[in-house]
Amino acid sequence: MDTNRRSTTVIGLLYPGEMGAALGRLLRSDGLRVVTTLQDRSPRTQTLSRDTGLEELGSLAAVVRTADVLLSLVPPTAAVAVACQCRELLAEQPARSTRRIYVDLNSISPVTAGQIAEVLAAAPVDFVNGAISGSAAYLTSRGVVYLSGPRAARVAELLPKAVAVQVLGDVPGQASAMRMLLSGLAKGVVALFVEMALAARQADILEPLLTAYQTSYPGILEVVERSLPTFPRHAVRRGQEMAEVETTLTHLGLCPAITASIREVIAAMGNLWQGKDENRNWSVIDVINDLHRRQLLQQPRAEM
Numbered sequence: 001m002d003t004n005r006r007s008t009t010v011i012g013l014l015y016p017g018e019m020g021a022a023l024g025r026l027l028r029s030d031g032l033r034v035v036t037t038l039q040d041r042s043p044r045t046q047t048l049s050r051d052t053g054l055e056e057l058g059s060l061a062a063v064v065r066t067a068d069v070l071l072s073l074v075p076p077t078a079a080v081a082v083a084c085q086c087r088e089l090l091a092e093q094p095a096r097s098t099r100r101i102y103v104d105l106n107s108i109s110p111v112t113a114g115q116i117a118e119v120l121a122a123a124p125v126d127f128v129n130g131a132i133s134g135s136a137a138y139l140t141s142r143g144v145v146y147l148s149g150p151r152a153a154r155v156a157e158l159l160p161k162a163v164a165v166q167v168l169g170d171v172p173g174q175a176s177a178m179r180m181l182l183s184g185l186a187k188g189v190v191a192l193f194v195e196m197a198l199a200a201r202q203a204d205i206l207e208p209l210l211t212a213y214q215t216s217y218p219g220i221l222e223v224v225e226r227s228l229p230t231f232p233r234h235a236v237r238r239g240q241e242m243a244e245v246e247t248t249l250t251h252l253g254l255c256p257a258i259t260a261s262i263r264e265v266i267a268a269m270g271n272l273w274q275g276k277d278e279n280r281n282w283s284v285i286d287v288i289n290d291l292h293r294r295q296l297l298q299q300p301r302a303e304m
């Protein structure tokens, strides 16, 4: 795409939470105009928007009217509702020679992506299904944005140059499936590790087991060390995400066995912590000791 066409494209960012602000900052540093609205948004989002230097419009209607490409980055549970709000506003817009694009970048299952495609089907907009792998803090070093849908290649050209982007195909839902299957493996590794480490804690061999894992499976330990210390804060959300992974597998025609157990273990961790310890810096051993103290996996599964 020529540079001029790219720089005149207006991005409507819904909304600058953690990931939206990270992406918005990169889009702005690429020279794109990024607009948002803070109508109905909390003080946190207002602060993030101002820190990111986004152009703030008075309403969602003004964003929809102004933007060529709308990016949805909201809690997965709000993804369909935000698409519905945009559809109502898009229906009121005069026709354009180049249709707008609505990109959902939320961590949703392909089933939910299909619902959004249906919501937008009659609106004057093209839907691109997207999904971000990696955290906002490491978007440029470890993040990958997956895209699918007929105009995914056009969106790939617009996304920040500093972020890896992969177009998977023409079918909305492929990007969501990719994200779900990547996150299912990462969470599964952590859940299996927790089960083994709690058994080691019972046998009083936790530290030697960690040393042996480090020697034999350094790659797996790297995943655990990066991810497990963030579970006290995020286990509730990750349990919900595992439910979406399970839905994805069912949607794809499987009867998942291991996936269901991973969801149970992570949901049980979420029930124990409820995100209360978010200000503490945890080590892997801290997490295992805390889960042992809270008796995770010490009751029959139905009672977890």
Ligand SMILES: NC(=O)c1ccc[n+]([C@@H]2O[C@H](COP(=O)([O-])OP(=O)(O)OC[C@H]3O[C@@H](n4cnc5c(N)ncnc54)[C@H](OP(=O)(O)O)[C@@H]3O)[C@@H](O)[C@H]2O)c1
Binding pocket: 014, 015, 016, 017, 018, 019, 020, 040, 041, 042, 043, 044, 045, 046, 073, 074, 075, 076, 078, 081, 082, 105, 106, 107, 108, 132, 133, 134, 135, 136, 137
């Ligand atoms: N953060 C990450 O590292 C990461 C990584 C990969 C994927 N993602 C995905 O990116 C998306 C956004 O995540 P995030 O971490 O940026 O979340 P976040 O920090 O909670 O931001 C969510 C944004 O959506 C707004 N919002 C909340 N409820 C809404 C509703 N009902 N309608 C409209 N807007 C609403 C929030 O505004 P208020 O402040 O008013 O609540 C906030 O601006 C999620 O789908 C997540 O799975 C995030």
